[in-house]
Each structure stands twice: as structure tokens, then as C-alpha cells.
Amino acid sequence: IVKDRMKGSSGINAEYGEDICRYVAAEKEALLSSLPPGSQFHHVGSTSVEGMCGTLNPDGLVIIPTFPPSREVLKTFLECGFSLSGKPRKGRRRNVKRRSEIDAIWFVKPIREEGSVLSGQFFKVHLCSQNSKSVTLLLDVRDILRSDKAAFQEYAAAKREASANHPTDIVAYKEGRMRGMPIVKDRMKEKSSISG
DSSP states (O other): OHHHHSOTTTOHHHHHHHHHHHHHHHHHHHHHTTSOTTOEEEEESGGGSTTOOOOSOOEEEEEESSSSOOHHHHHHHHHTTOEEOSOOEEOSSTTOOOGGGEEEEEEEEEOOOTTOTTTTOEEEEEEEETTOHHHHHHHHHHHHHHHOHHHHHHHHHHHHHHHHHOTTOHHHHHHHHHHTOHHHHHHHHHHHHHHO
């Protein structure tokens, strides 16, 4: 239930930031110790933005040098307690069937930390190629929310409104919060035009 998992006006990190950051840092160390040299790990999503309201489910982004991932990379995730989540994301064209055009895979792991507020939550990791659109989206949104107060406030308000309007429908909640971030979208367009 979305409403029950949202954490107040002060934001999840005001109360649980240390628990979340400690957990994510430990997972980062465990993954990077077995992934290929040059792999990157980033804490993304609402739990990576200080003071942002949201659920207690942290998100990570892992970028690996070559894609699709090797069996060794997949084995690392499985041995760290993750399982595949959903279908692999394909490149820009729809109905792409060639394995070489997959640019993102999602993994999920239940958090089992006795006595921790995070116990019973889930840790989701986006495994991506360097050129995946997911990389740009996740990092740009995080960085904009961290640095732009107006964007932060707009997105936090959109999340609270979506949670209130769709307390039991996670899909509708996600769609609602995404519609309420025009400032973030404008900042991303500005950044794209400068870098392009």
C-alpha cells in the first residue's frame, strides 16, 4: 500500500538516512568487489536525495563496461541475493529481439536486517550499459533534485499528492508522481541542449 509506505512531510532521510546509506554502501562494496574493473555503482532514486519523501525501498544503479552482462556478472548478482525483476529493457526501437540491443536489466533483493527499519523492504538495482537512457535519466533526476530547491519541492509535492490519490495502486502512484515534475523535465532539456 503506497500511503502506508510513504514517510511523512519531513522526508524519509530525515529519520532513516543513516540506515539507508549504511545499507546501500554495504551492497555497493559487495557488488563492486566481484564485478569487472571499471564498473560503477550509484545510489539513485528518492532515498539518494536528502529529505525527499518516499518509500524505504532504496535504488542502485550499476554501470558495467560491456553489455549484455556476462554469466559471471549475472552470477555475482545472484550470489549477492538478487533475483531478476521484470523484462530486460531494450534500446530505442520497440520489438527489438536481438540480445545485443538490450541495454538495461533490473534486479531486486529483499532486505533482511533484523531490527532494522529497512527489514521487509526491497533493494532494486538497475544494471545498465554506459549508453543506456536509464543511466542519464536516473543520474540527471537525482542530481537535479539534490541541487535545485524548486525542483525538489515540486517533486515532493507530486509524490505526496499521488500517494494520497492512489493509496493502493502503485502503478497509478508512479504515473501520478511523474506527471508532477515539469521543472525537472525542463532542467533535463536544458542540460541536454547544452551537452548536445
